[in-house]
Amino acid sequence: MFTLQRLIAELTAFWEGEGCLIEQPYDLPVGAGTMHPATFLRVLGPEPWRCAYVQPSRRPADGRYGENPFRLGKHLQFQVVLKPSPEDVQRTYLRSLERLGVVLADHDVRFEEDNWESPTLGAWGVGWQVVMDGMEISQFTYFQQAGGIDLAPVTAEITYGLERIAMFLSKLDSVYAVMWNDTLSYGQVRRREEVELSKYDFEVADAELAQLMLDRHEREARRCLDAGLVIPAYEATLVCSHQFNVLDARGAVSATDRVGIIRRIRDLACACARAYVSGKEGQRSPASEPEPAAV
Amino acid sequence: MNTHDFLLEIRTEEIPAPALLPARLELARAAGEALAEANLAPAGIESYATLRRLALVLRGLPERQEDRSAEILGPPEASAFGKDGKPTKAAVGFARAQKIDVADLVVVDSPRGKTVAARKTIPGREAAEVLAEILPKVVGGLAFPKTMRWGEGTRAFVRPVRGVVALYDGKVVPLLLYGVSAGDRTVGHRVLSDGEFPVTGPDDYLAKLRNAYVEPDAEARRIAILERARALAGEVGGQIEAHADLAATLADLVEWPGLVRGSFAPEFLELPEEITVTVMRTHQKFLPLRGPGGLLPHFIAVMDNDADRKGFIAKGCEWVLNARLADARFFYDEDAKQTLEARLPELSRLTFQEKLGDYRQKTARIQELAEAIAREVGRPDLVETVRTAGLLSKADLVSHVVKEFTDLQGIIGGLYSRRERHPDSVWKAVYDQYRPASGSEEPPREASGAVLSLADRFDSLAGFFRLGLVPTGSKDPYGLRRAALGVVAIAIGRNWRSDWRPIVRKALSLYPAGLKGPSPDEVVDELGRFFADRLRSLLERRGSSYDEISAVLHVGVWDFADAADRARALTDARRHMDFRSLIQAFKRIRNIVGDERPGPPTPEHYREPAERALAADVLQAKQAIEGFTAAREYREAMETIASIAPSLDRFFVEVLVNCPEPELRRNRLALLASIQQEFTRLADFSEIVVEK
Numbered sequence: 001m002f003t004l005q006r007l008i009a010e011l012t013a014f015w016e017g018e019g020c021l022i023e024q025p026y027d028l029p030v031g032a033g034t035m036h037p038a039t040f041l042r043v044l045g046p047e048p049w050r051c052a053y054v055q056p057s058r059r060p061a062d063g064r065y066g067e068n069p070f071r072l073g074k075h076l077q078f079q080v081v082l083k084p085s086p087e088d089v090q091r092t093y094l095r096s097l098e099r100l101g102v103v104l105a106d107h108d109v110r111f112e113e114d115n116w117e118s119p120t121l122g123a124w125g126v127g128w129q130v131v132m133d134g135m136e137i138s139q140f141t142y143f144q145q146a147g148g149i150d151l152a153p154v155t156a157e158i159t160y161g162l163e164r165i166a167m168f169l170s171k172l173d174s175v176y177a178v179m180w181n182d183t184l185s186y187g188q189v190r191r192r193e194e195v196e197l198s199k200y201d202f203e204v205a206d207a208e209l210a211q212l213m214l215d216r217h218e219r220e221a222r223r224c225l226d227a228g229l230v231i232p233a234y235e236a237t238l239v240c241s242h243q244f245n246v247l248d249a250r251g252a253v254s255a256t257d258r259v260g261i262i263r264r265i266r267d268l269a270c271a272c273a274r275a276y277v278s279g280k281e282g283q284r285s286p287a288s289e290p291e292p293a294a295v
Numbered sequence: 296m297n298t299h300d301f302l303l304e305i306r307t308e309e310i311p312a313p314a315l316l317p318a319r320l321e322l323a324r325a326a327g328e329a330l331a332e333a334n335l336a337p338a339g340i341e342s343y344a345t346l347r348r349l350a351l352v353l354r355g356l357p358e359r360q361e362d363r364s365a366e367i368l369g370p371p372e373a374s375a376f377g378k379d380g381k382p383t384k385a386a387v388g389f390a391r392a393q394k395i396d397v398a399d400l401v402v403v404d405s406p407r408g409k410t411v412a413a414r415k416t417i418p419g420r421e422a423a424e425v426l427a428e429i430l431p432k433v434v435g436g437l438a439f440p441k442t443m444r445w446g447e448g449t450r451a452f453v454r455p456v457r458g459v460v461a462l463y464d465g466k467v468v469p470l471l472l473y474g475v476s477a478g479d480r481t482v483g484h485r486v487l488s489d490g491e492f493p494v495t496g497p498d499d500y501l502a503k504l505r506n507a508y509v510e511p512d513a514e515a516r517r518i519a520i521l522e523r524a525r526a527l528a529g530e531v532g533g534q535i536e537a538h539a540d541l542a543a544t545l546a547d548l549v550e551w552p553g554l555v556r557g558s559f560a561p562e563f564l565e566l567p568e569e570i571t572v573t574v575m576r577t578h579q580k581f582l583p584l585r586g587p588g589g590l591l592p593h594f595i596a597v598m599d600n601d602a603d604r605k606g607f608i609a610k611g612c613e614w615v616l617n618a619r620l621a622d623a624r625f626f627y628d629e630d631a632k633q634t635l636e637a638r639l640p641e642l643s644r645l646t647f648q649e650k651l652g653d654y655r656q657k658t659a660r661i662q663e664l665a666e667a668i669a670r671e672v673g674r675p676d677l678v679e680t681v682r683t684a685g686l687l688s689k690a691d692l693v694s695h696v697v698k699e700f701t702d703l704q705g706i707i708g709g710l711y712s713r714r715e716r717h718p719d720s721v722w723k724a725v726y727d728q729y730r731p732a733s734g735s736e737e738p739p740r741e742a743s744g745a746v747l748s749l750a751d752r753f754d755s756l757a758g759f760f761r762l763g764l765v766p767t768g769s770k771d772p773y774g775l776r777r778a779a780l781g782v783v784a785i786a787i788g789r790n791w792r793s794d795w796r797p798i799v800r801k802a803l804s805l806y807p808a809g810l811k812g813p814s815p816d817e818v819v820d821e822l823g824r825f826f827a828d829r830l831r832s833l834l835e836r837r838g839s840s841y842d843e844i845s846a847v848l849h850v851g852v853w854d855f856a857d858a859a860d861r862a863r864a865l866t867d868a869r870r871h872m873d874f875r876s877l878i879q880a881f882k883r884i885r886n887i888v889g890d891e892r893p894g895p896p897t898p899e900h901y902r903e904p905a906e907r908a909l910a911a912d913v914l915q916a917k918q919a920i921e922g923f924t925a926a927r928e929y930r931e932a933m934e935t936i937a938s939i940a941p942s943l944d945r946f947f948v949e950v951l952v953n954c955p956e957p958e959l960r961r962n963r964l965a966l967l968a969s970i971q972q973e974f975t976r977l978a979d980f981s982e983i984v985v986e987k
Contacts, residue, residue, distance in 0.1 A: 068625065070618055084446045087457065090308055094485075104486045108598035108608045110548065113311035115441070126443035126454075128309060133611020134579060134596065142445050142455075152448025173614060251644070259649060 002170045003179045004076075004186060007100065007162060008054055011078050014099045015052035018092060020080065023053035028235060029242045032057050032118075033079030033159055037234060040121060040269075042081065043143050043155040044277050047287075049083040054162070058242065060205075060249035063198035066191045069174035073197050074190075078160040084153035085142055093130070093140065093158055100169060108133050116141045120241050120265040122148040122273070125157065137165050147273020148266075207252035214243040214261070221268045230275045237268040296361075298338065299464035301353040301422070302497045303430060304481055305472060306458035309346045312547035314439050314453055315513065319344040321437055322351050329429040334360045335422060341497075343511035345550045347485070350511060352497040356463070360419030367393055372402050372409040386411055423468045426461070434472055450474060458482070465495045483507020484550050487601060508551040508601060516546035523554040524582055524595050531556070533584035533591045545580060549599035557581075557613040561592040563620040566627060569706050570696065574619050577702055581616065626695035635690035635711050645692055648773075650810060651758040654689045660805040661685040665750035667801050672791040674742060677720075681746045684724035687712055688747060691725075705729045731781050738788045745785050752778040753795075757802035760822055763812040779822075780829045786855040787833070794853045795826075827852045834859060839866045842984045849979040861977050864929030868937070874980070877940040880947070881980040884967045887952055896965035900958060905942070905949035910966060912942040917973055929977055936974045943970075 016022055026036040033055035034040060042049045055077050063073025082089060090111070094104060111128035116139065118124070125141035139159040143151050163186070166178045176187030217239040224233035244261050247253050253261065310318070323342040330336055330353070338355030369375065369389035377383055382390075382397050390397040393413040403412045437453075445455040450473045461468040461477035470477040480491040481500070488507035494500040501511060510516050520542050524535045546552065563571060568590050575581040581594040596612045603609050643655035651657075665681035691697045691708030700707075709726020720743045727739035728747045739745045755778050759765075766775050786795070796819055803815045813821065827848050834844045839862045847862045868874070901907045916939050923932035952963045975981075 068622070070622065084448070085455075087446070087455075105600070106605045106607050107611070108600050108603075109486060110599060111309040112548070113309070126441065133608045134615040135611060142443055144443060150448075152444065154445050154448040156445075168611070171610075171614075173618065253644070259646070 001179060001182055002166070003181050004162065004166045005181050007166055007169070008076075008078065010099055011096060011160065012052065012054075014096045015080055018050070020050045020052040020082075023051050025053060025055050026238075028238050029058045030055065030238055031059055031241065031245060033077040034118065034123070034157065035121070035238055035241070036079065037231065039079060039081050039155075039157065040123070040146060041230075041234065041273070041276050043083060043146050043151055043157075044149060044273055046153065047083075048153075049081060049155070052078070052080045055079050058245070060197070060201035060245050063194065063201055063249070065198040066176070066187075066194040069176065072163065072175065073194060073201060076162040078162050080158040080160075081155050082158075083155040085156035089156045089158075090140075093138070097132075100165070102132075102169075111140065114139065119262050120244070120269065121146065122266045122270045127157075132168065135164065135168055137161060137168060147276075148270035149273050149277065201246060201249045205246050205250050207247055207250045210243045210246045210250070210252070214240050214247070217243070218264055218268060221272070225271055225275055228275075230272055230279065233268070233275070234272040237265065237272055240265050240268065296357045296359070298355040298357050299422075300497045301337070301351075301356050301426065301463045301468070302460060302494070302500050303351040303470075303477075304458075304460040304500070305349045305434065305456060306347060306460075306481065307349070307452070307456050308454040310344075310349075310454050311440075312346065312544050315344045315346065315547045318349055318437055318439065318453070319513075322349055322433070325433045325436055326351055326353070326430070329433050330356075330425075333425050333429055334363070334419070335425050343501075344513060344547075345509060345511060346547060347550060348481075348509075348511075350500070354497070356422055358464075359421045360425065362416050362418050365415055365417050366403060367413045367415065368403075368405055368407070369393075369400070369411040369413060371407060372411055375400070375411040389413070423463050423466070426463065426468050427470050430461070430470055431472055446474075460494065460500070462494070462496055462500075483509050484599075486599075487551065510551060513543075513546050516549065516552050517542050520545055520552050520554065520597055523552075527554055527556045527595055528582075528584050528593075531584065531586075531591060531593050533586045533593060535582045535595065536585060541576060541580065541582065545597040548580070549597060551599060551601055553598045553600045553602060554595055555598060555603045555609040555612065556593055556595050557609045557616070558593050559613060559616050559620060563617075563624065564590060564592055566620065566624055567710050569703060569710065570623050570627065570700065571620065573700050573703055574623055575616065578619060578700070579612070579616055581612065622699070623696065626699055630694045630696055630707075630711065631714065634715055635687045635694075635708065638690040638693050639686070641693040642689055648758065648762075650762055651806065654692060657754060658686060658689050660754050660802070661688060661747070661750045663805055664754055664798070664802055665746050668746050668749050668753075668798060671793050671798060672746070672789070674746070677743050677746060680718070680720045680743045681724065681750070683717065684712075684721045684728075684743055684747050685750060687717070687721070688725050688728055688751065731784055733777055736784070738785055742789065745789050745791075749782055749785055749798075752782045753798055753802045754805070756782070756822060756825075757799055757818065758806055760818045760825075761803055761806055761810055761812050761815075765821060765825070775825075776829065779825055780833065783826060783829045783833055783855045787859045790856050792854055792856050795855070796823075796853050823852050826855065830855060830858055834862045837863070839863070842982055843869070843978075846978040846980060846982040849982050850975060850977065860927060861929050864933055865978050868930050868933040872934055872937050874937055874940075874983070875985050876944055877937045878980050878983045878985050880940060880943040881971070881975070883947065884971050885981045888964060888968045888971055891964055891968070893961050893965040893968055896962050896969060900962035901966075902959060903950050905945045906963065906966070909939070909942045909946045912939050913966075913970055913973070920974070924977065932977060936977075936980075939970075939974075 012022055023038045030036065036055055038051050038053060056074055057077050058074045060073055062071050064071045098104065110131045112131050114127065114129040116125045116127060123146040125143045127141035129136045130138040130140055141157045143155045143157060145151060163175045167175055170178055172178055176185060176191055178186040180186050180189045217236040221233045221236035224236060244265060319342045323340045327340050335357060337353040341352040343350040370385040375383055375386035386400060387397050389411065390400055395413050400411050401414055402409055439453040442451040442453055444451050452473055456473035456475050458481065459470060459472045459475045459477040460479060460481050461470040462479055467477055467479050479493050481494055482491050483504060484507055492503060494503055504511050528535050571590060572583050575583045575594050581596045584591040584593045594616065598608050639655060642658060643653045645654045647654050647657045662682050662685035665685045666678050669675060669677040669681050687708060691704060691711060694707055696707050697704050705728045706726055709722050712722035712725045720741055723741045724744040724747045727744035728751055730737055730739050730748060739748050756775060759773055759775055799819055799822055800815060803818060830848065830852065831844050843865050844862055847858055847865060852858060901910055916935050919935045920932045923935060950963060952960065954960050
């Protein structure tokens with residue numbers, strides 16, 4: 001039987017075989033796998049980097065109380081980053097679909113223009129959405145800029161929408177009907193979470209608290225940057241970004257505020273990126289980190 | 296000289312469809328230009344494009360450039376030869392450097408005087424060598440809306456370059472494009488063809504591509520799509536809607552167009568057709584099908600595949616479409632829980648423009664302006680209607696359906712207004728507020744819709760111009776040209792005669808006074824020029840010539856409908872009457888009168904018979920013209936003006952304007968000035984170009 005966990009295992013094994021380090025999901029709420037430091041920070045600078053991981057991604061405004069069969073306030077992304085982008089990257093991606101049992105000649109696979117921009121991260125890229133038989137299953141992006149910094153070498157980022165692909169492969173028309181493993185469905189595992197998180201995000205969340213958290217974490221990020229701590233500064237930035245999304249879903253962001261908040265978060269992200277690349281060269285490459293001493 | 300064919304193929308990852316046609320045309324044009332400059336002209340140039348490759352074919356390209364002779368200047372004659380006529384060291388050295396015998400040096404006249412020169416024949420270079428030099432520049436010069444970098448990030452093109460073929464006379468031309476060396480191998484369809492294969496030249500290439508499931512010719516792909524689509528539609532008793540743009544776009548999204556027909560759940564036919572069609576056409580790029588009784592629950596999708604072997608593709612498309620329509624219905628039903636009016640507070644969270652405020656404020660301005668326009672065009676009876684339509688006009692921007700399907704703005708507001716039982720004149724006004732849209736000339740159906748559309752457009756134009764955000768060059772991010780063209784088209788279409796400046800001033804007065812930017816007077820001037828340019832393009836499309844339009848706009852822009860009438864009258868009149876001598880006469884009057892202000896003529900001072908005759912004719916014509924102008928019979932008015940041409944001609948032959956007697960001279964100037972003043976109220980005839 002086709003299951004979500006099988007899908008994750010296959011993709012992990014495939015990209016492991018392509019020389020990717022398998023990272024773990026970041027332990028803070030984020031809107032997309034791109035925000036994981038393994039993407040946002042590692043795409044900066046010249047060091048080669050190949051990495052893959054699952055990232056639960058929260059978008060409070062997309063929540064639908066567990067009622068809409070396609071939309072989720074929290075979904076799973078399978079993220080792959082390859083720096084520099086390899087020559088055969090499209091072919092490799094298509095082979096990953098074959099690994100999932102897709103016979104390409106039986107389907108209609110397209111790379112349709114879809115450029116990506118994240119105003120809060122000061123990042124943008126050029127690429128496509130991969131559409132199979134009319135359904136978007138992945139996002140394919142060549143990162144041009146991150147944190148306001150022009151990138152060279154360029155990273156290819158592939159983001160698989162795991163729920164979409166699972167629905168597609170198991171030919172089901174509700175995400176909640178997808179089997180997570182042989183006995184439990186996605187709905188059994190996650191529906192309650194979707195219902196409650198939607199209710200919380202749309203009706204209950206304390207906008208004042210979110211605003212306070214945003215403001216305080218902005219200050220915290222600045223303090224960390226002053227102390228030369230890039231990772232904590234970036235984590236505080238991620239908190240700001242998530243709290244902004246909470247405020248937005250709550251309908252608590254006015255038009256004029258929106259522009260200002262986005263700029264504040266972008267300023268932080270850009271400052272983190274600059275601090276990251278201006279650190280000692282060796283600190284950016286895990287390969288040049290010293291081995292831990294033997295015990 | 297022998298000639299051979301040349302083939303260039305640049306293989307890339309998927310290029311966005313809108314970039315393909317311009318890139319293909321520019322590749323052929325720029326290559327032709329560069330080759331002509333290099334003295335290596337082919338007999339024919341073809342170019343091809345699919346989303347994964349650009350190809351250039353040069354037919355009958357000469358093997359090398361023609362030899363050419365050149366003269367290389369050396370030292371002056373005086374220092375090249377001694378008094379004895381023997382060559383000096385300077386001459387010998389020059390000859391040696393030029394690798395010719397010193398005896399073969401010649402003396403020529405140059406800008407430096409008599410100078411020694413070496414005459415040489417420069418042999419033409421091989422075609423392959425020239426191509427290797429110019430093609431990287433030609434390809435590098437292709438302009439794309441957006442370029443990107445990849446790999447090491449040192450090069451930029453529309454998408455990563457993955458392969459290059461360059462063959463002249465069957466041999467590889469050593470080219471390097473974007474870090475990729477040219478070879479003789481290409482690939483076919485991504486999925487239907489396996490691996491690389493070699494090609495020998497253009498014809499072999501085109502044939503082998505077609506065998507490998509790649510149709511290189513966009514027009515062939517487009518026609519195949521339309522033919523197959525018609526057949527598939529016929530099988531279910533439907534027709535595809537003629538939509539040339541979509542078929543052309545679809546043709547550029549695939550290398551090998553195959554078609555499938557699918558169905559969606561008939562219950563979705565209950566949704567407003569506007570939504571269903573938009574979901575199919577805009578979001579899924581499916582062709583909707585229409586039967587005698589309306590929309591059918593079928594669609595046609597184009598796939599990049601020759602066949603739907605297992606039926607997966609049609610099923611997938613159906614599945615996605617049904618999901619999308621279910622989503623649309625959810626949004627549509629959800630929207631029904633709140634009236635448009637109840638959504639108004641939410642508009643204050645939607646920015647119109649950072650400095651110009653939000654949509655709640657825009658809504659209020661539109662209401663004021665719509666009322667002013669209704670009164671201005673003599674329809675005070677519409678005031679209440681357009682105020683209501685104005686109030687509702689932007690509320691759909693915060694509806695679920697428009698957030699999801701943005702191109703349905705206005706239409707959704709109209710449908711919801713109808714659902715909320717607003718009268719026809721209101722809901723149709725909301726529905727049509729963005730008409731005429733780009734790519735269609737369809738104006739708002741009702742007068743109320745025309746007023747609302749004008750109010751929205753004047754408000755945007757006044758606001759952006761007030762901030763100095765005037766479109767320049769090809770950049771028009773706020774769509775202001777389209778907005779202004781719409782204003783002009785509506786005013787003309789409705790024949791609403793008005794000097795629109797008071798409306799512009801009213802629109803400006805509705806914005807906060809403290810905005811930084813040009814003053815209201817400057818905005819009116821700037822907008823006058825902007826509208827004149829829109830009028831110009833519209834009138835040119837309607838058959839008036841450039842100079843006729845200049846003549847008409849020279850005497851007034853701001854009443855657009857009137858300017859259009861005057862332009863048509865002038866164009867028509869010139870078709871039936873000879874205006875040449877009149878135009879010459881007015882040019883002459885303009886030159887003679889210049890900036891002088893001679894005052895009115897006095898009849899006692901007319902002395903010559905030609906003078907009196909002209910004055911009499913002018914008086915008579917003036918009365919007739921006043922009558923015609925009042926009745927807006929502009930063509931008759933212009934023909935009457937033209938009828939004084941013979942008396943004007945006679946005047947110029949028999950009367951000396953610049954005569955010695957000052958009083959006579961003043962009076963004659965005064966007569967001409969009065970003609971200029973009286974007879975150029977409809978058009979400045981001196982602006983018209985006359986072929987000699």
